[in-house]
Amino acid sequence: MPIPAEHPVLTDGVVTLRAPRPDDVQGQVERHLEDPDRGFDEDDARRWIGYGITEAWKTGERFAFVIEYQGRYAGTASLQPDADGNARVHYGLSRWARGAGVASRAVRLLLEFGFSTCGFHVVHWWARVGNWPSRRVAWATGFRMGELIPELAEEGGRRVDAWTGWIGPTDPREPRRPWFEIPVLETPRLRLRAWREDEIERIATARTNQATAHFLPFIPQPFTAADARFWLKDMAEQAAAGRRFNWCLADADTDLGLGNLTLFNIYRDAVRDAELGYWAHPEAQGRGVMTEAIERVARWYFAPETEGGLAGRKLVIRTAATNTAARRVAEKAGFQHVGTEREAFPLAGRTLDARVTYDLLASDVPQQS
Template sequence: MTLFSHDLTDSAQLRPLEPWQAEEFAQYVDRVRPHLAPWLPWAHFIKDPDSARQFLQRYADTQSQDGGRMFGLWVDGKLEGGALFRIFDVPSGVCEMGVWLSPDAQGKGLVTQTARHLADWAFRVRGMHRIEWRVTPANTRSIAVAKRLGMRYEGTLRQVFAFNGVRQDLEIWALLADESA
């Protein structure tokens, strides 16, 4: 039983991912690291339960200040992905959402369902005005999700950050509250 959970399907649930789940999260990252590492910086430094706990604790601390927050996506009781609000700035009404999923769970619409649920919560419950989706141009699967959500491409920040030894471009996609369905 979980205290807070949203059923995405009969077998998939979205629920908070918290520090007490560090061992499970570390095992998940270890299991799918080659899949996550090209896109997610934290896939490189979460190596054990301690580093996972520190990472999850930062989000728990941020959430306690009404900022960013992290969620896990469980399929048949197994952690298979997650989502987060990397930025959740209530006074400005702007947040940034991100998602990830293991290869075994792909192709079932879980990322899109997760993102739609979180967007609906951010807009309708929390009163956010704008949700951003930041993605490298090479991440075509993530761009496809942004499009399915009805987000608009707003531009590219050229070589905005170094990752894996290469200066990366970052596309900005966004959805405004009055554009959401």
């Protein structure tokens, strides 16, 4: 299809993509002053708005638009063609416009233009690992997540890893799977919340112990600060992929992390079952903290979606038969022993233990009024 010689105006009634105007210069300057690490100075901003966007359009190097929201410059979005009939999407917002779905609206408009008018076969996206706002937009607009590519890009004079994604012309422009937001849940003694980066040492200490080494031999011992950072990043990835919820069990008064509770193997269709895993900091063991946390998560998990829950059917806990501490927690939380599988749980030293399974049904948990 022929590409327009000049910028068309694209709008969904809330966000508009259009050609740049002289009064956009200040908005562009302010946006790049908000992110000085990009190496894009005020003169660059003026050139980009003044003639850079128009020249890139004329040469076919990039089809860029100004994003207008509430009558103001809000950022830019563009498609960069390649030699294979595909394109890469770029977008960036001013800080004042973030958090209102503006970037997602702009990308949807851009995708429609790219596929319907430009005839691109595939639109690619990539962003530096850790750029969660960019990934959130790609998720919201239906991009399929691809492989993480080590050292794909350069930033600040060093190579950085990047997330990748792609979308085709017939793909829906909406999320393909949930992005789990970790709900804050409270009990008389606990606040269940996400872990923070400043708790790395606390995590490392809790995960370095003899029981972990024996019952979970795949976990590095000692569990270093580097291991803890990787684990935190992985938990964030799992939540973004709609695969697991992960809570820090924090003391309600001091906010000190006492342990961890994970909800995983989540089936959200007709079955609606999930599995729990947990570990406690040595300082918290023997205080009933984990039982209290599991009971609270169970009430949330079984609650109707209209009340903020997941409307779950069954929760499962699996552990080694000889892991008496984990079994005691499951039993105190009301789970029923429903089966034992012989030689199914790997232990340290390449030995196998029996694996026991406990479950809890929605009908077992009275919901609080």
